Amino acid sequence: MGSEIKRSNKKYVLSAMILMLVIVVILGVAVGDVYVPFFNVVRIILKRWGLIKGTQISSAHEAIIFAVRFPRVVTAVLVGGALAVSGTVMQGMFRNPMADPGLIGVSSGASLGAVTAIALGLTVRNLYFMPVLAAIGSLTVAFVIYILAGANKKVPVLTLILAGIAVSTFISSITSMILLSFNQQNQIREFLFWSVGGLNDRRWEHVKLIILPIMIGIFVLMFFLKDLNILLLGEEEAQSLGLNPVKTRRILLVFSSIVTATAISVSGNISFVGLIVPHIMRLIVGPDHRVLLPVSLLGGSIFLVLCDLLGRVILPVEINVGIITSLVGAPYFLYLLGRARKGGSTF
């Protein structure tokens, strides 16, 4: 009966989170160098959708909101949700609460792609080059790891994790090599800026670039929520229950790689979202993926929009969102670890 009650509880959690997301999105749009009052933002949005007729709203505000802030916040929503979803999937698939999307090499691959784009001087020519190369890099590395580990056959997940670590280390050293060959200060800065992870100056072009792959990827992953629960029992046990673990793992790996690669291609390597959001959500709603995954999706979006917001307001200078996620994430994570140690198993 416990779980039946919980399930209705979970509906409240879901509605509450949708509401929260709406609020933080509006806040994220409102706050900045030029403050647009909260309700003005709402009015401007409603007006754009044709829901209310023209009122006395400054067109400058409208421009700021739609040209600058909105695309940035929407990018944050997409990237945060994507990272949290693939983090949840990784942790479930690897049966390990410490797993995150970096495990399958997407981050190191994206870095290599980004540094290549900078080295070739492509970033100044067109804003698409950086994200496209980063995405190609991360998917390629994920694919190489997948093949090397023999993950399309029956191998223990540990093999996959170890292969991931080995390949990632190898790729990172290539990235460092290229990085050290740079002789212009601004190239190094550009890479650093990217690799820390940030959302500054993200435009509608970026949103258009990532929205489809992320939405499709998450949509496909939503088909496998019950399977993720079953996989937590172990792969052989899952097969006894009628699930093909190799096939399921392949689908999960492919689509979570696509989702992660797409997200970090525009945001850079934002750390901790994929690790920490699933954790927090698991503490609130439990480990059942049928609830956990949708909730993590919303949680990731809220978390990243909030972190981006913080980065814009706490100091006169803007701080990259990747720095904020770590600054907030790491202490909170340690706090959770401490709680887990005291209370037996929180995870």
Next chain:
Amino acid sequence: MSYSVLEINNLNFSIEKKEILKNLNIKVSKGEFVGLIGPNGAGKSTLLKCINGIYKGSGIIKINGMELNKISEKEVAREVSLMHQDTFMSFPFPVVDVVLMGRYPHIGRFKNESRKDYKVARYNMELTDTINLEKRHITNISGGERQRVLFAKTLTQETNIILLDEPTASLDISYQEQIINYARKLADEGKTVIAAVHDLKIAARYCTKIVLLKDGSILAKGTPEEVITRENLSDAYDVNSIVYRNNVTGYLDFHIIKRDRVRKQNIHVIGGGGSASGIMRYLFENGYGITTGVLWRGDSDQSFADVFGIETVICEPFCEISDEVQRVNINLIKKSDITILCNMPFGKHNIKNLESAKGAQKLIIVEDEVVEGRDYTKGAALTLYNELKQFATITTSARLHEVL
């Protein structure tokens, strides 16, 4: 009833060229409870996983007449369930949710568990005495409790064939018997159960059929009486054992004995009425060759000798020893290096055993109580006994080892 629910033909399975299962042929009928026994590494778990389709070997496995390799995982899961050995979960699912996972092969991709699914799960949780754990987290219960929860999950899968891999491994004795007893009941109700069982006594007691595996091959299969024999246990486990029907419980039972491998002298034991059992056990464990007689059929010493496989000269109860039987006995005595006369009562029926003892190469008399109290022949036995004493070594049971 000759219809086979499960048919395994020429099953071979190897991992990286190492043969784990060799040419197995097994047929199991509906309602049977098959116990897989054998030493560690014999291939019991591997065989179960092959039947479940987790490992794919060469050969043909048929489930209800369907070839295992030709049906989907989900179809297999609706016919066969397997309780794995050490399943653990690192995420805190409520126990009831874990049991409900057994419904997975019965529920469509986007459907949630129905009222009926909950009913099945709760029914099996009642049976396994885990209903009170329902809301607890699977990560926060003891190993034994988890084992019972997983058993409930396996039953919740509601399959015709139930495979159990060491289902009682981390359970308390009371639950061990309970789970196996319940498995037997399921078989009696028409399910088919195949279980890898570590405890041979439990296997002998509850299984309708036993398959003994060693090094991936079948050493023996059949009823418990046919399979659990002294020879098979010796071949499979390399132990000396005695197998017998326990007079108290009525079940097939066995006893593992240490035995010195160095063969010592042959000893003939004359006893009866329980006087010889302890001595024969001592001699057996220390590697002596033993013969005994003459004993009445059904005498406790005779049962003992039977269980230990000791050559015995027997005569019918309450009869005097015939001349022919006595001749056989004298022959054994003459061939033996030593003859031991136990602390036994003497009557008309066994006085000839005293006469036979005269032929001993070396005679040891065990005298725990004075012979006068054990003579029921009005002196005839006493005379013979005293004659024997002239050339015998006299000792007590406790000090027997000193004179051997």
